[in-house]
Amino acid sequence: MPFLSDSALKDELNARGYRATPQRQKVLSIFMELTQGEHLSAEDLHNLLEEDGERISLSTVYRTLHLMVYMGLLRELELAEGHKHYELNRPLKDHHHIVCVHCNKTVEFAERSVAKIGEKTASSAGYHVLDCQLTLYGICANCTAQQQAR
Amino acid sequence: MPFLSDSALKDELNARGYRATPQRQKVLSIFMELTQGEHLSAEDLHNLLEEDGERISLSTVYRTLHLMVYMGLLRELELAEGHKHYELNRPLKDHHHIVCVHCNKTVEFAERSVAKIGEKTASSAGYHVLDCQLTLYGICANCTAQQQAR
DNA sequence: ATGGGTGCAAACTGTTTGCAATCTG
DNA sequence: CAGATTGCAAACAGTTTGCACCCAT
Numbered sequence: 585m586p587f588l589s590d591s592a593l594k595d596e597l598n599a600r601g602y603r604a605t606p607q608r609q610k611v612l613s614i615f616m617e618l619t620q621g622e623h624l625s626a627e628d629l630h631n632l633l634e635e636d637g638e639r640i641s642l643s644t645v646y647r648t649l650h651l652m653v654y655m656g657l658l659r660e661l662e663l664a665e666g667h668k669h670y671e672l673n674r675p676l677k678d679h680h681h682i683v684c685v686h687c688n689k690t691v692e693f694a695e696r697s698v699a700k701i702g703e704k705t706a707s708s709a710g711y712h713v714l715d716c717q718l719t720l721y722g723i724c725a726n727c728t729a730q731q732q733a734r
Numbered sequence: 735m736p737f738l739s740d741s742a743l744k745d746e747l748n749a750r751g752y753r754a755t756p757q758r759q760k761v762l763s764i765f766m767e768l769t770q771g772e773h774l775s776a777e778d779l780h781n782l783l784e785e786d787g788e789r790i791s792l793s794t795v796y797r798t799l800h801l802m803v804y805m806g807l808l809r810e811l812e813l814a815e816g817h818k819h820y821e822l823n824r825p826l827k828d829h830h831h832i833v834c835v836h837c838n839k840t841v842e843f844a845e846r847s848v849a850k851i852g853e854k855t856a857s858s859a860g861y862h863v864l865d866c867q868l869t870l871y872g873i874c875a876n877c878t879a880q881q882q883a884r
Numbered sequence: 885a886t887g888g889g890t891g892c893a894a895a896c897t898g899t900t901t902g903c904a905a906t907c908t909g
Numbered sequence: 910c911a912g913a914t915t916g917c918a919a920a921c922a923g924t925t926t927g928c929a930c931c932c933a934t
Contacts, residue, residue: 603908603913626898641916646899662812662869666924667898682856685864693855698848702870705843706832710875714835718868719812720852725860753888753933776923791891796924816899817923 588612588657596655607640611648612657615672621679621692623661623671659715663690680717684724691724738762738807750805757790761798765808765822771829771842773811773821809865813840823865830868836877 588596593612594604614632618624624632630645649670652658659673663683678696683689695718702716738746743762744754764782768774774782780795799820802808809823813833828846833839845868852866 598909601913605908605914607915639916642898643900643917644915647914682859682861684861691859691861693859695851695855698851698868701845701848702868705845706870706872709832709841709843710878711832711834711841711870711872712878713870713872715871716868717871718848718852718866720856720861720863721865721867722856722861722863728860728862748934751888755889755933757890789891792923793892793925794890797889 588616596657600655602651607638607644608648608651610636610638610640611645612652615658615670618671620674621671623669625667625669627667629670661717663688663719680719682720682722684727685721686723686727689724689726738766746805746807752801757788757794758798758801760786760788760790761795762802762807765820768822770824771821773819775817775819777817779820811867813838813869830870832870832872834874834877835871836873839874839876841874 590604590609590613593609597604597608610633611629614629614636615624626642626645626649629649630640630642633640633645649658649660653660653670656673658670661669661671661681663669663681678694678699679692680695680698682691682693698718699716703713706713740754740759740763743759747754747758760783761779764779764786765774776792776795776799779799780790780792783790783795799808799810803810803820806823808820811819811821811831813819813831828844828849829842830845830848832841832843848868849866853863856863
């Protein structure tokens with residue numbers, strides 16, 4: 585599901601009774617241009633679209649993000665920055681985050697065993713797992729160094 | 735750190751140049767009365783305090799929560815419900831969450847190996863880990879059953 | 885007594901919603 | 910052409926902040 589042409593997106597939307605609009609296509613194409621691990625807030629996305637000369641309102645950005653999360657095209661991340669971030673929902677969800685609580689710098693890392701542990705635990709609690717996010721909060725090397733400098 | 739008497743809290747605060755106020759003591763005592771795994775939003779906490787006949791403003795609740803997270807007494811959770819939740823920051827952080835994306839029901843579970851994996855990964859990226867949260871999103875048994883009933 | 889803490893109300897941020905106009909299937 | 914989708918502006922929810930008063934230290 586990571587790469588979806590405009591026409592594939594249209595099919596996917598139509599199959600579920602939704603319509604393909606230029607806004608939706610443009611939103612998805614922005615996400616497909618990101619490098620692995622990059623993620624955007626609603627406002628980041630809106631800015632990128634405007635820079636590209638697209639005319640799209642913030643409300644539509646939000647509505648589109650919700651729709652695409654609902655359809656499974658995007659993944660919603662809750663990093664502790666007060667607003668949500670979104671990224672393409674790649675089939676292998678073995679990619680997690682470390683956030684620096686000082687500077688908010690975020691690093692992605694891949695780790696297969698976490699998803700397995702999660703899957704096992706959740707299903708024994710009767711849950712059908714949709715997503716598995718391991719988030720580590722800490723202080724990055726840079727900030728640690730700066731603290732010691734004081 | 736899970737159980738802190740009023741006077742221990744006072745010492746802890748004074749040592750860092752803060753003052754012990756009735757509001758802060760009451761907030762912490764509310765958290766200490768919770769059963770393991772319970773967590774509160776700022777508003778939940780405010781309501782509980784008012785039920786107990788305490789006079790405390792919402793702003794003070796927020797300020798106190800931030801302070802206690804900063805001091806390491808509380809842990810901030812980002813469950814996908816649009817607002818943050820807080821719980822006592824117990825020394826063993828091997829306790830994670832599964833959230834049902836339909837009904838928001840949250841279940842806690844303990845899993846030791848995740849923290850180990852996280853610690854290892856983060857430190858190799860140069861991060862000093864403060865917290866490690868594994869959050870699983872899925873559909874609970876109840877909601878699955880209801881979906882099939884339709 | 886001094887400066888940290890509180891309550892209040894007003895400001896803010898990110899997000900959602902109602903509605904008329906517009907576009908897709 | 911019907912109904913889904915959009916843009917706009919207004920409404921919202923949760924959280925933060927300025928300021929005068931108050932109370933731990």
